[in-house]
Amino acid sequence: MIKIITAIPLFAQLPPDKFKPLISDNQLYLKSYSKGTTLYNQKDCCNTFDIVISGSLVVYSLLENGSAMTMFEFSKGHMLGANLLFGDTHTYPFTIYCLSDAQILHITKKAVSNFLHDYNFTMQFIGMLSLNAQKLNQKITMATQKTLRENILEYLKQQSILQHSNSIVLPISKKQLADYLGVQRPSLFRELKNLKDEGMIDVSNRTICLNNV
Incomplete structure (x- = not known):
């Protein structure tokens, strides 16, 4: 278990002996x-x-219209709960579930407080909190300040950059995309059809071609 912990960049500069009593406890x-x-x-x-x-x-997060808005996806190396552990409010504002079999390292508040005496750990911990806050701000902007069309086009442009092509393959299903955008599937399909009818995109299953977007 210590090998797993020391392989995590956040703990890489801490001495292995520091973990043994915390594991035992x-x-x-x-x-x-x-x-x-x-x-x-x-x-x-x-x-x-x-x-x-x-x-x-x-x-x-479940929205008032009954749809589920995907806020974040976490994979190997990602961290969660740090912003809540030391806050005034200690409850999760969202639901978190496993998309696949997963293994999670759980670290109590007492252990984190112990690690915060180390400067390198503290600086990385603060950096991680800052990054999570930035991602949340981006999601709030998407949910409150932009139209569905703007959010769809922004997502497609991001995928175009990542895939180095104007013809992209959606990495997620349209149901998952609707959840990500916080809308019902019919609303997503209707706006995609509008964009296609206006000649802005071509759609073939999960392949979407951006035309002068």
Whole structure:
């Protein structure tokens, strides 16, 4: 278990002996979860800072219109719960479940407080909190300030850059894309049809070609 922990960049500069008493005291522990398992429900209390060792997780929020808005996806090396562990509010605002079998390293508040005495750990920890806050701000902007059309086109442009082509293959299903954008599937399909009718895109299953976008 110590080999797994020291392979994580956040802990790389801490001496291995620092982990042994925390493991013995169950302040650091590994736990496996099956695909489809809900790791945390909305309003569950956050008691640990978690790091994904393997597998993938999705964070979503249920909207008033009944759709589920995907906020984040976590995979190996990603961290969650740190912003809640030391905050005034210790409950999860979203639901988190496993997209695949996953292994999670759970770290208690007591253990994190111990690690924060190390300067390198503290600086990396702060950097991670800052990055998570930036991602959340981007998601809030998407949900509140832009139209569905603008969000669709922004997503398609991002994929075009990542795939180095104006003809892209959606890496997720249209159902997952609707969840990511926080809308019902009919709304997504209707706007995609409008964009196609206006000649801005061509659609063939999960392949979308951007025309002068």
